[in-house]
Amino acid sequence: MNEFFTRAQSEGAAAIIQNRSRYQPTVGLILGSGLSSLGDAIQYPDIIPYREIPHWPVSTVHGHSGRLLLGNLEGQQVLVMQGRAHFYEGYSMSHLTLPVRVMNILGIKTLLVTNAAGGINAGFQVGDLMLIRDQLNFPGMAGHNPLRGPNDDSAGPRFPDMSEPYDGALRAMAHQVARTAGFTLQEGVYACVAGPNYESPAELRFLRLAGADAVGMSTAPEVLVARHAGMRVLGISTITNMVNLDPLNAAGVSHEEVLAVGSSVIPRLVRLIHGVLSQL
Template identity: 55%
Template structure:
């Protein structure tokens, strides 16, 4: 039995939900999982193959239920390379979601603002990404049953879902930024020189997640829409040090706007 099948069997033994939408909730954004109705909560340690999240703001639970009438599966906390996990572990839940029937993944993260027109507390619709982790989860032998050897990434973030997100944001009076997300390894925050480099090559925000999951989702044929919470301005933009406490504080301040946007988007899917 494959490692994916073991995980799927463990999940199906604990829930009857057949999810169509997957949600990956970043630092401080796990409160959205509390909105899920008829929820079945499965701690990661009860699922074979799932590592354990070690970061504050990442609860480490899989939550299945309904949100705005849609059957969803939610990662309340994700895994990062900087925790010491390998790419297989970081992206393992995406493969499991695909096998459970997920067709769309909404990925969220807390990110540092590089675009100087942004401000802490903004929400940014991800239009594209830069893989500055310099690692790809598809390296190695390819299983053609999982996806193509050379998957196309020209529309990694689905254009139709992005348009839908903008429509929902407008209807709610939300000023939704748009931009390119740069994924880096971490866990140290970037230097001011690195931020200047990223701005030069086209990044609008930077974070330590998302890119591996999106690559595997697209390889699996899952549509992706991504939203970053700009939790702070990146190094060198403002004369202040960076901290994870600031990330959590900003996420708390924007939670009602964030929840409203995500729920509205799911309702329209």
């Protein structure tokens, strides 16, 4: 399995997508665990299974459909990833973020990313939607950075600025959409860890001290590559469980629980995403 992927490989994948779709998307959407049905609202979609796109990472995790949908949604031409690959599945960071590089080549300027996350902030509840304000990319800080290796100068600079990984104007727009729809959004810092194990109580206490409000196993690498390419990013975490920081009273969490809660919040998430897309 390759560690680094070249511009030519990304262009090859982009060419396949262009040849098999009628659309020229400007908005990308990555759907996390249990959220793939969000793509059902796309009108007249062109559907491409991941396995039919050269070099595209294919998820092995239940709850990730593994299809690319292109079509119209709220007046926007969109590209929707029904499921994503993860570092813990054995992909290099360069490989699992290749879809974002392909999006950039296709002309996508705005990226909406969703994920399922454990809530660390005691003010959160299961089923909350959290807009991501900032991120802690622990794999990247430990050397597993998707920008490691030769820089693609045509995509972005060698040393990209990450002072605002998530777009403030898009967050403000999302808050307004939620208020109009009659629900509220949380906002906070998302911690990305490598997985696949869920975190120990000691690790969770460390994440809380580091300023994390929620924790998951994705998103940060994709956002880093998107910002390197100059995309605007809106990140939304579904709080699927509240973590327990007490080792004497710790309750376990299962992937099935994550999928079930993810499915239950889809109506609100659909309204939120539709509302944001309608205002872009």
